[in-house]
Amino acid sequence: SDWSSDVCSSDLETSSVAVLHSHRSAGAYYTAWQNIQNGSAQIILATRHGIFAPFKNLTTIFHIEPSDDAYKQWDMSPRYQTSVAVDTLLELTGARLFSVGTLPFAEAVTLGELPTASTAPEYINLRLERYQKNFGAISVPLEAALRETLSREESALLFIHQSGLESFSVCTECKAIFRCPECTTPLRLTVSDEYTCHQCNYKSSLFPSCPECHSIHFKSVGFGSEKVKREVQKMFPGATVFIADKKHLAAEKDLAGYLQKIAATPKSILITTGSLLRFPPLPKLTLTAMIDADSL
Secondary structure, eight states: OHHHHHHHHTTOOOTTEEEEOTTSOHHHHHHHHHHHHTTOOOEEEEOGGGGGSOOSSOOEEEEESTTOGGGEEOSSSSOEEHHHHHHHHHHHHOOEEEEESSSOOGGGOOOTTSOOOSSOOOOOOHHHHHTTTOOSSSOHHHHHHHHHHHHTTOOEEEEOSOOSSOSEEEETTTOOBOBOTTTOOBOEEOTTSOEEOTTTOOBOOSSOOOTTTOOOOEEEESOOHHHHHHHHHHHOTTSEEEEESHHHHHHOSSHHHHHHHHHHOSSEEEEEOGGGGGSOSOOOOSEEEETTGGGO
């Protein structure tokens, strides 16, 4: 929405360019909606709810940073995942889709050229475990598999889609997502108890407050590499735990030595984001798990 607002403020919007986002006035939003409906809008800049606009002769869709959590409509009805809704829109309109971003969808990743696994992947529904009071990132079957792997002094890899402690924070009073004031990206809590933006490096004050209602109480949503590490270390105190995300890899002066150390350490658990995939080959692994896979 920040990008769309910049377009509006620069007086670039005409009848052929429509902008849809929640911060627009009712009149401006209605005018943009009408221009889309009558076909005069040739370029449409929109946030996630723009996929429900009354398109006419839609031929091309650009999905910018499709892995961003902001594309999930989770806090009000109707609840939907934009990437799924876009697939339906493609079927209805026959348009072409271009996904532009740094990370691919999990559904788009093919493992056909890699060695075949000895067992089929197992999918765990964490929602069912929430009813059993397990609110962590590690499911009961994954804990058992990790315990078995470590007992044989072998290594495991836990893949998480982002670094830090969480995906984002929500105000417990007004339910607003705590976002960066510079670029509106959801802010993430760090181990230093600060909120940072992974897009523009903005840092909050030590005691941040909600910009909507000024409450200082936030609820963490989702998992990051740091939170998974804390949980794993508490669960398996005898294991060696490594993190190989963008932040940790950038801090290593001897990156090659760090990667060799990971590969040579038995009874270890490697927690990584997509950053490690830039440095093949991966160490020999007995077990691989994707944490919070529907967020990838």
